[in-house]
Amino acid sequence: MKLYTHVLEGWVHPSDVFIALHGGDSNAFWLDREFNLDNRFSVIGGASVLHTELERSDLARVLNGLQFDDETQLPFDFRPGLVGVLGYESDQDAWMLVDRALVFDHDRRHIHFIGAFDDDAEFDHFLNAALLRLALVGGEQASYRLRHADGRSSNSTLRHSADTYLSLIERAQHFIGLGDVYQLCLTNQISIETTLDPLLTYLRLREHNPAPYAAFLRLGSRSVVCASPEQFLLAHVGGTVSTKPIKGTRPRGANDAEDRAIALDLRADQKERAENLMIVDLMRNDLGRVCEVGSVDVPKLFEIETYATVHQLVSTVVGKLLPEASVFDAVESAFPGGSMTGAPKLRAIEIIGELEAGPRGVYSGAVGFIASNGAAELGMTIRTIVFENGRATIGVGGGITIDSVPEAELEETKLKAKALLLALGAEDPWLVT
Structure with a gap:
């Protein structure tokens, strides 16, 4: 096989294209980067096969089965490969093996057709069919919203009530006081009965809460609606x-002055800085196991990133993989992301298993692509809704330290759930539990 590409110097919004080309597909994805300042390329595609029972050690073997010649020079790293989710627990993993996709350049407003095909005739057939369908696209999003407007959400319930969550924070602080961990990411889960369409929910969410690592994935009977602000890898x-x-x-503040004051307060908060630094050190260690000596660095520490509903304190850790290390080695070394476990990681994971009353599922895992050329972009599955079997689940949590005020930590989980509950039209579970 060979990698073929074609550039359409015209523009149709990815939302309309996704609905037109993949709106009814069982397995499809939209890696939405319209609001990512570091990556101007969104990717849309589908797959005929969904892998849900692969061992993580088999992912490289499956990807290596997609062999093709690639002599193209493209302005993005995406190539045919794996697209899907890593669950916090491995039985939640789901991966599509993708051999063709559309890549949207939001800056230049071009659409790249990309795929691995056996010959020119096969690619021409794909391209002509896609171009014909694109020529007919118009107003798909508005029409889709009307057709799927009758869904409803009800019966919002919490895994841990407010009182229980407060007591779990105190137990986490007990472990911290004993010296077992320095910081622990404690989470809760909201479960909601719903007949809402998952894609409609995603369209609502991206409208009110745009995010840099947003994604919509339909994975058989399960759909993942993600508005993640955080890069995993x-x-x-x-x-x-x-x-x-x-x-x-x-x-966010009610006005510009208040908003600036809140952001400055966050950056200066010693508790938040200490918590952030603990995770930076953890991720430096994780990457250091698979990177060249001396290559791991922290070019940005305690940066403020601002989104539609929140300010976040963000740091960046970089490194250069060892010659013998692959992207899969990097994923294995860094997963799950330290911001969703705590430090030290292994003991934190053990304590999480003791304190939290059920599995996290897709939440606090990762979502994105691992390409055949060794490139990958994986966001953390936070600010995420998972639809399955008539229910929507939302994970929320936060990092606990010895200085944490339990009531403030509880309020932070409510803040993180706010935009997701709004997209679902769901009642506040803390008011009904």
Whole structure:
């Protein structure tokens, strides 16, 4: 096989294209980067096969089965490969093996057709069919919203009530006081009965809460609606890797002056800085196991990133993979992301298993692509809704330290759930539980 590409110097919004080309597909994805300042390329595609029972050690073997000649020079790293999710628990993993996709350049407003095909005739057939369908696209999003407007959400319930969550924070602080961990990411889960259409929910969410690592994935009977602000792992061709842990969250202000004051307060908060630094050190260690000696660095520490509903305290850790290390080694070394476990990681994971009353599922895992050329872009599955079997689940949590005020930590989980509950039209579970 050979990699074929074609550039359409015209523009149709990815939302309309996704609905037109993949709106009814069982397995489809939209990696939405319209609001990502570091990556101007969104990717849309589908797949005929969904892998849900692969061991993680088999992912490289499956990807290596997609062999093709690639002599193209493209302005993005995406190539045919794996697209899907890593669950916090491995039985939640789901991967599509993708051999063709559309890549949207939001800056130049071009659409790249890309795929691995056996010959020119096969590519021409794909391209002509796609171009014909694109020529007919118009107003798909508005029409889709009307057709799927009758869904409803009800019966919002919490895994841990407010009182229980407060007591779990105190137990986490007990472990911290004993010296077992320095910081622990404690989470809760909201479960909601719903007949809402998952894609409609995603369209609502991206409208009110745009995010840099947003995604919509339909994975058989399960759909993942993600408005993640956090990068888990970015790998470029050539072996450069990075991760951008988030620790520290504040709500947006009511006006510009208040908003600036809140952001400055977040950046100066010693508790938040200490928590962020703990995770930076953890991720430096994780990447250091698979990177060249001396290559791991922290080019940005305690940066404020501002989104529609919150300010976040973000740091960046980078490194250069060892010659013998692959992107899969980097994923294995860094997963799950330290911002969603705590430090030290292994003991934190053990305590999480003791304190939290059920599995996290897709939440606090990763979502994105791992390409055949060694590139990858994986966001953390936070600010995420998972639809399955008539229910929507939302994970929320935060990092606990010895200085944490339990009531403030509880309020932070409510803040993180706010935009997701709004997209679902769901009642506040803390008011009904």
